[in-house]
Amino acid sequence: MPITRRLALGSALALPALWPSDRAFGQTTRVRIAGNFATEHSSSVAIEGFKKEVESLSGGRLAVDTFPAMQLGGAGENVSNVRQGTLLMTWVGMAFLSRTVPELEAISLPFQFASRAVAFKVVDGPIGELLDQRMADKGFLSLGYMELGFRHVTTGNKPIRTVDDLRGLKIRMQPNETHLATFRAIGANPVAMDIRELYSALQQGVVDGQENPYAIIRASRYFEVQKHLTNTGHFFDFISIVAHRRSFERLPGEFQQAIRTAMGNAIKAQRAAAEAGDSEALAELRARGMQYDPLPPAELARMRTLSAGVVDQIKGRLGAELIDRVQAEVTRAAA
Known part of the structure; x- marks a missing residue:
């Protein structure tokens, strides 16, 4: 500087x-x-x-x-x-x-919200x-x-077409324990990192990939240092x-x-x-050269199954009463 x-x-x-x-x-x-x-x-x-x-x-x-x-x-x-x-x-x-x-993690659960x-x-x-x-x-x-x-995974060298493709990959995550636990549960190697360090970490291969909404991937120009994009939509943030x-x-x-x-x-x-x-951001990312591989519904279902135990983990940390209350409100809002 x-x-x-x-x-x-x-x-x-x-x-x-x-x-x-x-x-x-x-x-x-x-x-x-x-x-x-x-x-x-x-x-x-x-x-x-x-x-x-x-x-x-x-x-x-x-x-x-x-x-x-x-x-x-x-x-x-x-x-x-x-x-x-x-x-x-x-x-x-x-x-x-x-x-x-930490109570904010109660609205950070995997696949918690069906829509914005x-x-x-x-x-x-x-x-x-x-x-x-x-x-x-x-x-x-x-x-x-x-x-x-909704957050989606990008990678530098390896396309993500199945959940198994995520296994062992070093993925940058936000410093949220629920987010980190979710990616551990599906077999990835999540790393908490501030956003200001991310571009250079991707450029230098310190991490294999990251996850962010399409608009952030575009605005932060991660398409310059990432080749592959998959619509995992694992969290709404x-x-x-x-x-x-x-x-x-x-x-x-x-x-x-x-x-x-x-x-x-x-x-x-x-x-x-x-x-x-x-959708405009996604279209521009593809136009900028990112390979877009939609994850099949069966693979998204596998991600949900593998990460389901995270809810019990967060109940152990924050208490079942809070999580149950949030989940009840999610069900009511979706009705």
């Missing part, structure tokens, strides 16, 4: 979550939100819309500085900085919060409220959930937007409301864009 960028990054991280800045007339409160998603990803685009709406709703008295594309560090660093209060907000793959708030509609019914209802409270207990304020999407709770609560009530209103609208816009762009 060049010295000038290092100094700029260090200065940015040293700032408090909230600080005033002079304007021609009076002062403006500035807040920062950082993420690891590429600038063109639907979540980053939605956050830019959020910034504009907050500044409009506040009459310019609340300004939002946005830092997409790992400008303030990787996903793990962003979560840590929000928890410490040196950064007000982050939008991040929910898995990066699960080490601090079911997933959002669950996370927007009582289960989401329960998880928001668990995050509050750890110092976070949840502002809602965007779509990360969320992007969580969280703030440092105490810093947020110190904001004037009108600023809090402006942030909540604008983020609610940003979430709606992002979900719609993510749904509309899913």
Whole structure:
């Protein structure tokens, strides 16, 4: 990293979550939100819309500085900085919060959601409220959930046409214990790794493959270092937007409301864009030269069978009551 960028990054991280800045007339409160998603990803685009709406709703008295594309560090660093209060907000793959708030794994089970509609019914209802409270207990304020999407496997040299093709492969995963346990159960060799390290790890052959939604594979340009793509769809994943709770609560009530209103609208816009762009992203990946091998239904069924025991593992860690409650809500949402 060049010295000038290092100094700029260090200065940015040293700032408090909230600080005033002079304007021609009076002062403006500035807040920062950082993420690891590429600038063109639907979540980053939605956050830019959020910034504009907050500044409009506040009459310019609340300004939002946005830092997409790992400008303030990787996903793990962003979560840590929000928890410490040196950064007000982050939008991040929910898995990066699960080490601090393990209850989030209750909506990270393999093949848990049949569709995005079911997933959002669950996370927007009582289960989401329960998880928001668990995050509050750890110092976070949840502002809602965007779509990360169904996750699919890519590999560098070996096409995945059966479950057996995954056996022994070193696959990069998010730092989520349920995700890791799932791939161990199907015979792969999962490795937890921050997203900022992934491209070079794929390029250098440190890992054989990775798993992400089509839009992330495209935005992060993994098609440059991966040849094969398979529609495993093993998890549906969320992007969580969280703030440092105490810093947020110190904001004037009108600023809090402006942030909540604008983020609610940003979430709606992002979900719609993510749904509309899913097939477009897949088509572009194929056009970019990735070989696409749809997994036969019988092989997907094998993946479900092999990973079914993960539910009992997570019950052992988080308690059967929580998992049973979530599963009941999933069944109700799918009806």
